[in-house]
Amino acid sequence: MSSQTDVQVHRIRAIYLTVTSCNRSLEFYTQALLFELVSDITVEGQDYSDLEGVTGAKIRIVTLRLGDELIELMEYLNIQGKPIPSDSQSNDLWFQHLAIVVSDMDRAYAHLRSFPVEPISVAPQTIPVDNEASGGVRAFKFKDPDGHDLELIWFPPDKGKKKWHQKNHRLFLGIDHSAIAISNTEQSLHFYCNLLGMQIDSRSLNWRATQSRLDNLPGAEVKITALRPIQDGVGIELLDYILPGKGRPMPSDWKSCDIAHIQIELVVNNLEQTVEILRSNGVRFVSSGIVQFTVSGSCDHKGYLVKDPDGHAILLVTDT
Structure with missing residues (x-):
């Protein structure tokens, strides 16, 4: 688009x-x-x-x-x-997370768990390899002290930007994207692409038990559209939940x-x-x-x- x-x-x-x-x-x-x-x-x-x-x-x-x-x-x-409402879920339309890239998921997860974080995911999850856009990616979702949603993400060698695969000693590397729950993909693409000139980077459908364990949302099936600005860098991911359906709208006040x-x-x-x-x-x-x-x-x-x-x-x- x-x-x-x-x-x-x-x-x-x-x-x-x-x-x-x-x-x-x-x-x-x-x-x-x-x-x-x-x-x-x-x-x-x-x-x-x-x-x-x-x-x-x-x-x-x-x-x-x-x-x-x-x-x-x-x-x-x-x-x-x-x-933030304490019963917030990933399909509520106010949901938004930051995806923090790590060089080693097991070490990063162990480090994070030494702090009093509230997990969303059961444990780090690996996206099935038959998912073309994100197969092999490992992720873990959790909340910061205020309840803001965060995600640790690890990219296998054939996924993610080149900079996430550069050899360095750091465990936490940077922010890949911010993901937002949306009610309608085409409506959001009109805003971000037609009006603001962002570009579609990839599309995928994430589902099965892996996504349910990642989101702590039974039967989760989500259509994901990744957007990038022209200078690349941090992107925006649109999360359009097909199942269990759209959550609550963001309160207008x-x-x-x-x-x-x-x-x-x-x-x-x-x-x-x-x-x-x-x-x-x-x-x-x-x-x-x-x-x-x-x-x-x-x-x-x-x-x-x-x-x-x-x-x-x-x-x-x-x-x-």
Whole structure:
């Protein structure tokens, strides 16, 4: 599917997680998953309130790096957001996980299990070899201290990007993709490919006992469409659950300060044109307008927060 516009997503710069406590999450991500601290800033003022759609926001933002990839932990210091529903499942439409690539699944799993994590998967699972797109891939899903969904993933030699197979001493290598539960593949492809210019990288159907044990979802059958930006890097996976069917929709009143909030920061070639295209296609906007803001103590960015068809948050920014 090719883009119908001149808009192109160059890359995913970072993935933001709203957290209850930056201190707690910082300890977890740096110790259990070996992320490295990049910066720790506190922002407040009209720009961030306008950007995130939260009045009077005062936000501590901790930037962490794993390999080439960044995550941003966002703690709203003056607002208590709603927690993630404790009965969340992989087919609920607010589901979103980060896939963290490891060089050795058994060692990474043993290291992770020395911390008090809540597992989703029964144990690391190996995708059957007759699955052309992901056969031989090993994966394990679990939750961070706030209940955000995470996945360890290991690629056999014939799968995954070249960089995941470079010889180095690191156990946790970086972030391959963020996977989001969706209600309709074609609807999501229209948003991400037709409107934003992302490209389809692969398609697969994952099912059988392996997928059920991975998701802790009996009878799970999921259609997966992997998307990449033009500069490659972190991708987005669309998870369209055929069985047991679509889960609950994302509540319309969830805000950026609520703990379930995750936003993917997409760097686009032309922010103003992108905003106009999305507006003319009836996309839901969170920001009050294009906002100039500072990230990680770096130079100013211009950005706009929107929602995809199922309510997942997408922060569109210009390249700098």
